[in-house]
Amino acid sequence: xxxxxxxxxxxxxxxxxxxxxxxxxxxxxxxxxxxxxxxxxxxxxxxxxxxxxxxxxxxxxxxxxxxxxxxxxxxxxxxxxxxxxxxxxxxxxxxxxxxxxxxxxxxxxxxxxxxxxxxxxxxxxxxxxxxxxxxxxxxxxxxxxxxxxxxxxxxxxxxxxxxxxxxxxxxxxxxxxxxxxxxxxxxxxxxxxxxxxxxxxxxxxxxxxxxxxxxxxxxxxxxxxxxxxxxxxxxxxxxxxxxxxxxxxxxxxxxxxxxxxxxxxxxxxxxxxxxxxxxxxxxxxxxxxxxxxxxxxxxxxxxxxxxxxxxxxxxxxxxxxxxxxxxxxxxxxxxxxxxxxxxxxxxxxxxxxxxxxxxxxxxxxxxxxxxxxxxxxxxxxxxxxxxxxxx
Ligand SMILES: *Cc1c(COP(=O)(O)O)cnc(C)c1O
Numbered sequence: 001x002x003x004x005x006x007x008x009x010x011x012x013x014x015x016x017x018x019x020x021x022x023x024x025x026x027x028x029x030x031x032x033x034x035x036x037x038x039x040x041x042x043x044x045x046x047x048x049x050x051x052x053x054x055x056x057x058x059x060x061x062x063x064x065x066x067x068x069x070x071x072x073x074x075x076x077x078x079x080x081x082x083x084x085x086x087x088x089x090x091x092x093x094x095x096x097x098x099x100x101x102x103x104x105x106x107x108x109x110x111x112x113x114x115x116x117x118x119x120x121x122x123x124x125x126x127x128x129x130x131x132x133x134x135x136x137x138x139x140x141x142x143x144x145x146x147x148x149x150x151x152x153x154x155x156x157x158x159x160x161x162x163x164x165x166x167x168x169x170x171x172x173x174x175x176x177x178x179x180x181x182x183x184x185x186x187x188x189x190x191x192x193x194x195x196x197x198x199x200x201x202x203x204x205x206x207x208x209x210x211x212x213x214x215x216x217x218x219x220x221x222x223x224x225x226x227x228x229x230x231x232x233x234x235x236x237x238x239x240x241x242x243x244x245x246x247x248x249x250x251x252x253x254x255x256x257x258x259x260x261x262x263x264x265x266x267x268x269x270x271x272x273x274x275x276x277x278x279x280x281x282x283x284x285x286x287x288x289x290x291x292x293x294x295x296x297x298x299x300x301x302x303x304x305x306x307x308x309x310x311x312x313x314x315x316x317x318x319x320x321x322x323x324x325x326x327x328x329x330x331x332x333x334x335x336x337x338x339x340x341x342x343x344x345x346x347x348x349x350x351x352x353x354x355x356x357x358x359x360x361x362x363x364x365x366x367x368x369x370x371x372x373x374x375x376x377x378x379x380x381x382x383x384x385x386x387x388x389x390x391x
Pocket of ligand 1: 112114140141207239240241242243244245246303304350352353380381382
């Protein structure tokens with residue numbers, strides 16, 4: 001069996017001092033904290049030099065030494081990652097910004113950046129001999145886990161809210177997943193999934209409730225560094241739900257410093273949410289460590305309708321340590337900018353990407369973003385599955 005040469009060491013808790021062996025099947029730490037992966041960065045740096053890296057295929061699997069899969073045969077790959085970093089042609093000049101870029105995640109398999117995290121989680125599930133995966137989802141995560149589970153030959157169950165746009169469940173069914181629709185928000189789906197874990201023994205791959213999705217999402221940080229020739233941008237704007245992308249990139253920057261690839265400079269990390277469900281901006285303003293649950297969440301940006309997140313404190317920590325901020329935008333604003341993205345940049349985005357750009361406009365007005373700042377806005381998903389919302 002060909003080894004990936006992964007330099008993974010063990011698993012540690014983000015809250016307490018607990019450490020776990022890499023081959024243990026784990027969800028959360030026994031203290032309830034999300035689990036993260038640790039690596040031997042010296043060994044990784046020796047094997048994965050910048051020159052070695054440059055010769056590899058541009059997908060997220062080019063960073064194998066700092067990814068947790070041990071055996072190449074367990075890598076479940078549909079070509080995820082390696083997405084374009086597009087310089088803005090219309091919106092940047094309009095807002096007076098000299099260096100605005102879009103990280104275009106719409107081109108990932110299954111139409112969103114959820115592919116990165118779930119490719120990793122499914123690969124590790126296969127490696128650990130798990131064969132039944134369950135996920136609570138607002139849409140994109142379900143599509144992604146269903147596709148990767150199909151490719152790996154694993155069973156899969158997707159729990160989504162009743163009002164999930166139909167295209168998200170059509171592809172799940174085509175991939176052979178069982179789909180169950182639940183009254184309420186993703187929070188209620190999480191409760192139902194937890195019950196099925198208890199009653200029927202499924203393995204949950206809910207956001208940050210297993211250690212591997214974040215390892216897939218962190219590759220966005222590695223890619224950005226490479227695409228900017230290891231000079232990180234000044235500001236990163238990211239539409240946040242469960243927060244794996246934000247927390248994952250923040251982890252990636254620390255890792256790259258340990259690898260000797262970058263210095264201590266860090267982008268200011270900005271979390272965007274919708275006014276109808278904004279627990280992170282509210283907690284950020286209140287200066288508190290954990291975000292209280294948002295009551296009666298409502299927004300067309302389904303991926304942002306996450307009323308409470310197990311990794312809230314990790315998001316808030318990254319935002320604060322980076323001197324970033326957290327902003328809520330209205331559904332009207334995010335829909336307008338979703339249109340502008342299509343009309344002025346040629347990017348057909350889901351509403352979450354529109355939220356990022358709506359946020360950018362506000363930050364320019366506030367003076368948080370300066371005209372000379374190098375800014376990256378994440379366009380996290382494609383508009384094609386949201387036609388009902390967009391038309
Ligand atoms: C899930 C999702 C988000 C939120 O991502 P997190 O990493 O969970 O914060 C944003 N945009 C889209 C399109 C999504 O599907």
